[in-house]
Amino acid sequence: MPRIPLVVGNWKMYKRISETEEFCAQLRAQLADFSGVQVAVAPPFTSLAAAARVLKESPILVSAQNSFWAEWGAYTGEVSPLMLLDAGCHFSIIGHSERRQFFGETDESINKKILALFKTGLTPIFCVGETLPEREAGKAFSIVEKQIKAGLAGVKINNPQELVIAYEPVWAIGTGKTATPQQAQEMQNFIRQMIRELFSPQLAEEISILYGGSVKPDNISEIIAQEDVDGALVGGASLEINSFIQIIKACAGKGKK
Secondary structure, eight states: OOOOOEEEEEOOSOOOHHHHHHHHHHHHHHTTTOOSOEEEEEOOGGGHHHHHHHHTTSSOEEEESOOOSOSSSSOTTOOOHHHHHHHTOSEEEESOHHHHHHHOOOHHHHHHHHHHHHHHTOEEEEEEOOOHHHHHTTOHHHHHHHHHHHHTTTOOOSSGGGOEEEEOOGGGSSSSOOOOHHHHHHHHHHHHHHHHHHTOHHHHHHSEEEEESSOOTTTHHHHHTSTTOOEEEESGGGSSHHHHHHHHHHHHHHHTO
16 A cells, blocks of 8 residues: 655744744645645644644644653643644654754653653654764764664554654755755665564555655655655745645655556
């Protein structure tokens, strides 16, 4: 059974509530009769409930950009999986390289967050990827292997809808550089083989592995054509409705084959 492509727009620290409502209304209208692809948007925390409200009873899902590992507690500034569920989220991005770089997230803290999301019933979009020095040193595969093994330690998966993995080479995020289609395929096939070994062959065939890192309308067609690329985690290009729609349509073509 073919994997349905998934396209997730990671808005990072952009869009206020009014801008979120306007964007989501346009997205909903333009995708009203569209098929062959699953779509989600990941607004800032302050706009999650607004996005969920506008997208209610539509096939477009809402994702948080991060989550904490505790349900409740004295953790000033944090947001729990239960709160995200209450706000209308289906997914949460976990382990994005910007979280690792600017906020000191580790493989261990990422693992705690993933386990907490599983407990709550939210689907993690688990980000992995190497830096440019790591790739140039020939360590890209060992780095990603370490991140996956540590991040998924103790995780039990009953069906492929419970987890999404996103390969985002750190050197391609926000730089305008993109991994070649061959580089993306090579790493994403490696990740799929890891899932096969860690979990099961069936799960490996059915789980969605996205590519992220300067995804744009002019490069998505070559990337999504790769066998093990099941969609995209889109940054800057998801902030503008027309470019996001172009990426979604390119990915939908794979889903309709």
